[in-house]
Amino acid sequence: QENRTVSGKVLGESSGEPLIGATINVKGTTQGTTTDVEGRYKLEVPADTEILVFSYMGYISSEIAIGNRATIDISLKEDREVLEEVVVTALGVERNVKALGYQVQEIEGSKLAEAKEGNIVNSLSGKIAGVNIANGVSGFGSTSRIIIRGENSLSGDNQPLFVVDGVPIKNSTDARNNSKVDASNMNVDFGNYAADLSPDDIESVSVLKGAAAAALYGSRAGNGVVLITTKKGNNGRKGIGVEYNASFTMETPLVSPDYQDKYGQGKNFSFEFYDGNGSGVADGVDESWGPLLDGRMIKQFDSPTAGGKRGADVHNLNRAITNESLSDRGAITATPWVAQEDNLEELYQTAFTMSNTISLSSNNEFGHFRTSIGNTYNQGLFENTDLNRNSFKLSGGYNLTEKLKVNANVNYIKTESDNRPVNGYGTESIMYLLIWYGRQVNTANLRDYWQKDLEGIQQFNYNYNYHDNPFFTLHENTNGVVKNRLIGNVSMTYKFNDQISLMARAGTDYVGENRTWRRAFSTQRFKEGQFRQDLLTFQENNFDFLLNYDSDQQADFAYNLSFGGNLMTQRDDYNAASANKLVVPGVYNLGNSAIPVVNYQERKEREIQSLYGMARLAYKNVLFADITGRNDWSSTLPSANRSYFYPSVALSGIVSDMVKLPEFVSFAKIRASWAQVGNDTDPYNLLNYYSFGQPFLGNPTASEDNAVANDELKPEIATSTEFGADLRFFNGRLGIDFTYYINNSENQIIRVETPQSSGYTGRWINAGEIESKGLELVLSGTPVKTKNFRWDINLNWSRDRSKVIELAEGLKNYTIASNSVQVLAKEGGRMGxxxxxxxxxxxxxxxxxxxxxxxxxxxxxxxxGNYNPDWMAGINNSLSYKNLNLSFLFDIRQGGVILSRTKxxxxxxxxxxxxxxxxxxxxxxxxxxxxxxxxxxxxxxxxxxxxxxxxxxxxxxxxxxxxxxxxxxxxxxxxxxxxxGMYDASYVKLREVKLSYRLPSKLLSKTPFQSATFSLVGRNLLLWTDNPHFDPEAISFGGSRIVPGVENANMPSLRSYGFNLNIKL
Amino acid sequence: CTDDFDEMNQDPNRATEIQNAPYLLLTPMQKRAVTKILDEAWSGGNLNAQYAAKIVFTDYDLYNWGSNSGIWNDLYKSAREAQTLETIAPEGYKVISKIMKVWSFQQLTDLYGDIPYSEALKAKSEANYAPKYDSQQSIYTELVKELKEANQLLKQTYAPVQGDVINDSDFGKWRKLSNALLLRVYMRMSEVNPSAAEAGIKEIVGNASEYPLLASNADNSVLKYGTTGPDAAPHTKESGSREGSFDEYRMSETLEGVLRDLDDPRMARWFRPTAKSLQDGTPEFSGMKNGMADGVAYSYKGGSLNLSRFAPLFFDEPNTVQGIMMTYSEQEFILAEAAQRGWVSGGETHYNNAVTASFDYWKVTIPADYLQRDKVKWDNSLERVMKQKWLSNMLNGFEGFSDYRRTGFPTEITPGPDAVYDYVPFRYEYPQKEQSLNEANYNAAVSTQGADQVTTKIWWIK
Structure with missing residues (x-):
């Protein structure tokens, strides 16, 4: 057989620029090539070749019949203009948006990587209709909460399932405490687990909002799914592709409380330091109702003394304040009493985040390969609170035979920090101190935080009655973490013929985490120090198979049938040990415990087995129907109720292809879906148990469950209905997508409260109904488009009302959470x-x-009030001029309230x-x-x-x-x-600004670089809101649970700005 | 292939049965109830009865008590644990549990008035999630019945129990406690049902073989704390308390006045000379006035440096303070009062025993002439008995407060200048959870007892 040569040039239609690295393949084979920096290609093909496929990311692939031509020049259309978007849907199936009977929104990974957020969840903020995100409050590494289409569950955390490359991963925040310790530590936010993923490795993020979209993920997808697809080596280029991404951003407080600078510490306008313990004039109090800060002479903690010490060097070797120790210190010489306007700033340092990722990728007809190594380092707002994260990723696919393909992904992430800041109101928290901090306290004079000759055993502070020195807290009382995470999967697909294929996959998500708490001698809550270690291991395994049958897709009536199964096992181990009194100061080891170490151990296992089927039907490419059914068997439910089935149906029709519409309507689609999702409960909720407690006076102890168990629990059922329309006008220049949904969650498995006088504080029942109704609107438009200039606007708006339709009989209130305020569900009330x-x-x-x-x-x-917004909106503008692009995103929440404990x-x-x-x-x-x-x-x-x-x-x-x-x-x-203390939580945030410049390809043609983009980026730059003291986008801990609606001595939220550099070789 | 699901869903961390080790529940049940009352005696009882006064955060001292859920929750919980032991444990545990339950329920009804009793604790056994409230009067009848039963049961010998942190399996002491508590129950009825009180006390006194009573401080039923960490008494340094929080409580001027008047050396045992006087080398004691508004309170007498702190033993010593269920001193005061009321004889002896036992309990040497001093000597007056009993009841739960509510003694107790009421309130409001979770029964209780306010009198207050 003869070969012939075809050559030509590939251009982008709207830009007219050459497309570099576009692929040209002989249809139906892997034989092909890619374009060079001028967009040129040359391909030798078998003589009988009929069709070439031209493709380029972000553009619509084009199939061209060769005919007799030797030269084929082609302009590819950008995909947004022709409504051929492909999105990743459940089970990782890439599907044309037009065939979907439900709404899915997708974000390209490159958009996330450019203005990088340490937490992948944050970077979705304002970009997707119906998605409500609350940033964490302890800076980089803290938890972000994501809620899709409102809160549907009374008892769960309402957060969506995260799926990476088809396999679910852990996302929730784990703030478990060693519950046997009386003097327990405050909550530390070690972050939500999805934050481990590196934005540089992400190809795209799809948000499956409704039950129909998520139905195939089963029980755990009731709150939606965030589907993350990672980058692969199949980017259509020949040879080795090297990509380097670097970013550096500085972070400064966006808003800090406004403090007065007129009056200092004390009461009734008086103060004099004696021992910081109440023996002076009001020197035990930590309030600022003291004397006018007018420079008058007053004895203070940092005033010099006759004993050559500082005023607050008052303790003796036994850490007691005695007459002897006070006479050692000697009389205090008064010093000027002046305002310390910068005493907060003195505590802050310039925070920054530095991130570097390099990846290598390659592909050929046999397969593809990509590996990346990345590092992110963050220096926190407070000293000694940095965090380092290294990520290694490898993904590859290989065609073992024509019919058998193998894919494997593995991602190892190691996160380390010596110290994560404590969250909330209490002595272990820096922000707690700042609420009380005497306005005359010269922070710099606390930097030397040990008392003279008592290094390691007695801190030096301005007040010994209630507080810890902030530098002492930051440097000595640390909360460290080392986390090892491994996410991986292997899959094989065997193609029996063009119609039938079988996929089998095994995936795992493993987390091993070592958290350590250190408390030095003289700490308020741990006078003799403390060492606590929590070891957490979590593993989830998923084994799947999926059998597919595809009919002839060119026929009028085309269909795909799938049948699949999943086996999911989870095992969670939590081992905590705490030495709450140490023998030798400064040695943090459980062996150094002066009293019996308090141990707490917990192991949880669960398993869900599932079988599911799906039929996707298409009629003449204008009418589409998806039908799914899934049956789960959960280990956590009683045997009679552990099997449950739930179906879904989704329909869509392309109106514009069925009837003649006015010229300006380029596309019109309507869609409707109905779906159910069942859900199980946590392990071990069926029987009452005795838990082992901490010994008292040498006697072992146990306690009974406080809730009456129920061995007849049934699965929860959520039913959702969704209608929507997708309309495009003026050749795609204007698009409107509209969705209305109703979601009813019934039979919820909840622990309802009973009065303590009944002996128990709760009981487990199936009850309640929550109804969420919502509207989502996405508008996209291109007001201006010329050869060199383009302006795109994307606006999303959503509104959700989740109402409590019914609680259990006789139950008036259900306490969802308490965190200073109570979050109560009442019949007829709103969630939140x-x-x-x-x-x-x-x-x-x-x-x-x-x-x-x-x-x-x-x-x-x-x-x-209600902590949920009345509506949310995001407005993104993107302006491009030649290679320069400016985009800025406004994120708007209207309505909702927040309690400020700081206020x-x-x-x-x-x-x-x-x-x-x-x-x-x-x-x-x-x-x-x-x-x-x-x-x-x-x-x-x-x-x-x-x-x-x-x-x-x-x-x-x-x-x-x-x-x-x-x-x-x-x-x-x-x-x-x-x-x-209530404030309106409405706000407008300038969430993201990016100014990027892509070096022209002509400039690069003589260099080894394929592309280089430099961006200036900023996040959370401006905030407009009701209150002057804090960012209303806040969450806090209520027990071990994350609760919105309360600002509880939160750290200032951060504004970040810096640059990003992306280079491809 | 879900055969292993039942096994998988069996919690590996916890036990479903503890029949072989009921002591696992006995210790925490005792600790919870007794420690809670001690804990609240420090922050509540001591203020109500004006042993202590606050210098900052004075809201409570102003009688802004509101609802109190802590005592309610802990005591109902320990009563439930006692009930569980009555179901699953051997006889010895059962009888101890019975007495603990009576003690807890009396604490509860004394503080709240009408409370769930007959239908209480039945969520699991009878699926009763909303127990009705019983009148305090009927509860008192039941408490008497229960204690009499306990006394009968304790005639038997029982196999030793483990984990009894009150009386270390000494059933003789439990019997004495049971009878002393019966005296407490009867005496509480002195104003509303004196005849029943009189008859009941008469039946006990002088019938030592049928109703053995405490004979000395060695018979006290108290929880003795340990030296370290979780074993330490509440509010001590070892328990993790902050010094600043501890120092918010100062000697009450009311108590100072009485102790000074009697030249009572217990003052130096309980309190420290003021910081200022120590700095000046002239140690002297000075009390804080109860019920002053925040801010004003802090400048009283020129500030906290001029006000006596509690003695180091309450903070620095982890196990000097005890959790009191009943002391010999209190029992003797009850008998002295009964004698003063003419129900029994031997008033002076009981009174002297009681006062002496209090000094002995606090390890203070009683001045040789103390019992003969004009202001101390037995004079067969209720006021004198009650004043000494009040002193003896420092940090003994809410006993000082209950006696004041019942008898109006000592008369030195008066609300502070900024107090919300011009009399000492009578009770705590029910927990908010009762209002929301047990509404119908709560409303019924309010309609019979009176508004759910601190100013509503409970049955035994006349």
Whole structure:
């Protein structure tokens, strides 16, 4: 057989630029070539070759009949313009969007890698309709919460399933505590597990939002699926492809609390340091109601002393404050009492993240190969809180025979940090300290954080009553982690013939994690130190097979049939040991325990077996139907109920191909789907058990379950219905995608509360119904398009209302979470309703005061709003001029509320700027005479009324009683009065800005580089919101669970900016 | 192929049965109840009865008590554990559990009034998730019945139990405790049902063979804490308490006044001279006024450096403080009071025993003339008995508070200048969870007992 040669040039249609590395294949074979830097190719083909396939990523492949031609020049169309988008759907099947009866949105990996987020979840923020993301609050490495189409479950975490290359991986945040330790540590956020994935390895992310899209992933996909496809070596190039991606971003606080700088530590305008323990004038208090910071001379913790020490060097060798130790220290010489305006900034350092990834890839007719090695290093906002992550990835495929293909992926990720910051309100947290931090405290003078001659055993601090020195906390009281993660799978596909193929796959996700807590001697909560080690191992294995039958796809009626099975096993081991008192200071080893080590051990196993089938039908390429059915058998349910079946149907029709539409309508599709998903429960919920506790006085102990178990639990069932339309106008220049959905979750497996007087605090039942209804709108447009300039706008908007339709019989409330406020489900209420307490009010809504001028507190729980937004929107603009591209993304949340504990508590501590109001004459303080006869100018009258009548027949008159400013703020913002700490959580964020320049291919043609792109990137650059103190995009821990709607001594959120460099060889 | 699912779903970490080791439950049940009351005695009972006063965070001291869920939850939980032991454990455990349950329920009803009793703790056994409330009066009747039964049961000999951290399997001591508690129960009815109280106490006293009683401090039923970490008494340094939180509590001026008036050396055992006086080398004691508003409180007498802290034993020593169920001193005061009321004889002896036992309990040498001092000497007045009993009950749960509510003694207790009420309130509000999870029964209780407020009187308060 003769060969012939075909050559030519491949260009991008709209740009007219040559496409470099486009592939040209002989149809039906792997024989082919790629274009050079000028877009040229030359291919020798068998003489009988009829069709060549031209393809390039992001462009629509084109099949060209050769005929007699020796030269074929072609312009490929960008795929967005012709509505031939292919997305990855369930089971990793790539499908044409037009055939889908449900909505799937996809983001290209390159978009994620450019303006990089340490957490893949964050980078979806604002980009996908119906996806609600809350960034973590302890900087790089912290948890981000993702909710798709509202909260449907009363008891679960409502987060979607993450699937990488077809195999589910772990994502949830694990904040388990050694529950046997009395003096337990505060929560540390070690991050959600999907954050381990490197954005540089990701080809695309698809979000399967509804049950129909996710039906084939079964039980765990009830909250949607985030499908991640990693990069492979099959990028259509010959030879070795080398890609290098580097980025460097600096991070600075986006918003920090506004603190006052007028009054220092103390009470009643007085302060004098003696021992920082209450023996001086107000030196035990940690509030800033002290003297005016006017430079007056006052004895302070850092003032010099007659003993040649610092004022706060007050302890002796036994860490006690005695008369001897105080006389050693000697008399304190007063020093100027001045504001330390930068005492927060002094604690911050410039945070930065540096990331480098290099990959090698290759492919040929026998297979493809890609390997990458990447490193990400982050220096945190606080000293000694850095994190290092190394990632190694290998993926390859090989055609063993014409019929048998093998694919394998393995990704090893190692994450290490010596210290992750503590989250929340309590002495172990830096932000806790800052809420109370005396405004005169010179942070630099705390840097030398040991007391003289007591190094290693006694910290030096400005206050010994309640607090730990921040540098001591950061450097000595560390929370380290070493995490090893291995995600991998091997699959084989055997093609019996053009119709029938069989795929078999084994995948695993293994996490081995070692977390260590160190607490030095003299720590407030651990006076004799502590060492705790938590060892976590988790493994999930998935074994799948999938048998496919494809009919003739060219026929009028085409169909694919699949039948598959899955075996999923999980094993989770948690071993925690804690030495809560050490013998030798500074040696962190369980053997160095002065008291019996407290051990806690937990092992959990579960298994789900599944069989499923799917039929995909297409009629003349205008009508499509998908039908699926899946049956699960779960180990966690009782034998009678462990098998459950659920079906789905999805329909779509291409209206524009069926009827004649006006010219300006280039495409119109309508779609509808209906699906059910069943769900099981956690392991071991069927029987009551006794758990072993910590020994007391040498006696072993156990405790009974506090909830009455139920051995007749049934699977949960969620039913969802979705309608949508996809319309394109003006030759694709304007697109509108619209979706409406209703999702009903019934028979939820919940632990409902029972009153403690019944003996138990809860019982397990099937009950409740949550209904989520929502609208999603995606608008995409290209307002301007010329040869060199192009402007694209993408807008997504969504609204979700998840309502509690029904709880269990006789149950009025179900506590979803408590975290200062209570997140309660009430029949007729919305998911995410927050309840808390506040002041008593008149029917007209005025605050009622008592005769002493203090607000009357009502302990009745009231609805304080809902933490979910009313609607969310993302607006992305992309402007391209030749090789220059500017894009910026605004992320908008409208509605919703958030409780700020910082606001409440830092108001009582007198630290917030607004607590100056009324504190002195010039700030509007009223003149009054206190009980001791002193005339003062710090009076405030609370706005409201006093009841001068009776309870039955109230008579409200205006409150006229003056109280001291400190009392006013103490009474008004007491932490239990949650109503006083609520803010509107609406915000607009300039989420992402990218300015990138791709070097012209002509410039590069003489170099080994194929492409080089340099970008300036910024994330979270600007924030517009109601409150001045914190970022309302916040989550916090309620127990070991992540709860939105509460800012609880959160770290400042970070603004990041820097550059990204991408080079391909 | 789901044959192994049942086995897989059997929790490998926990036990379904502990019949062979009921002590696993006995220890935590005792610890939970007794420690909770000690814990709350420090932060609540001591303020209610004005042994202590707060210098900051004074809300509680102003009678903004609100609902109290801590005691409710812990005591109902330990009562449930006691009930479980009554179901699964050998006889010895059962009788101990019975007494613990009575002790816990009396604490609960004394603090809240009407509470679930007859239908309580039956979520698992009878699927009763919303127990009705019983009147305090009817609960008292049941407590008497239960204690009498316990006394009868304890005539038998039992195989030793393990893990008894109160009386170390000494059933003789349990019997004495049971009878002393019966005295406490009866005396609580002195104002509302004096005849029943009188008859009950009369039946016990002078019938030592049928109703053995505590004979000395050695018979005290107390939880003795350990020296380290989780074994340590609450609020001590060893238990992880912060010094600042501990120091918020100071000697109450009320207590100071009485101790000074009596020249009582227990003051130096319980409190420290003020920081300022120590700095100046002239140690002296000074109390804090109860019920002052935050801020004002902190400047009282020129600030905390002029106010006496509690003695180091309460913070630095992990196991000096005990969790008290009943002491000999309290029992003798009950008998002295019964004598004063003319129900039994030997008032002076009981009174002197009681006072002496209190000094002995606190390891303070009683001044040789103490019992003969004009202001101390037995004078057959209720006021004198109750004042000394009050001193003796420092940190004994809510006993000082209960006696004040019942008798109005000592009269020195008066609400502070900024207190929300001009009298000491009578009870805690029910936990919010009861309102929301047991609403119908809660409402029924409120309609019979009165509004769910701290100012509503409970049955035995006249």
């Amino acid at each position: 309703d927050i309840y808390g307490t506040g002041f008593a009010k008149t029917p007209a809504g005025e605050v009622i005061y008592d005769n002493d001028g203090n607000p009357v507190v009502s302990n009745e729980l009231r609805n304080l 409440l508590i830092a108001s009582t501590s007198g630290n917030l700027e607004e607590t100056l109001v009324g504190r002195d004459k010039e700030s509007g303080g009223l003149q009054w005479t206190d009980g001791s006869g002193n005339v003062r100018h710090d009076g405030i009258i609370g706005k409201g009324v006093v009841n001068v009548g009776t309870d039955e027949a109230p008579n409200y008159v205006e409150n006229t009683t003056i109280v001291a400013a400190s009392q006013y703020y103490n009474k008004h913002f007491k932490r239990q009065h949650e109503e006083q």
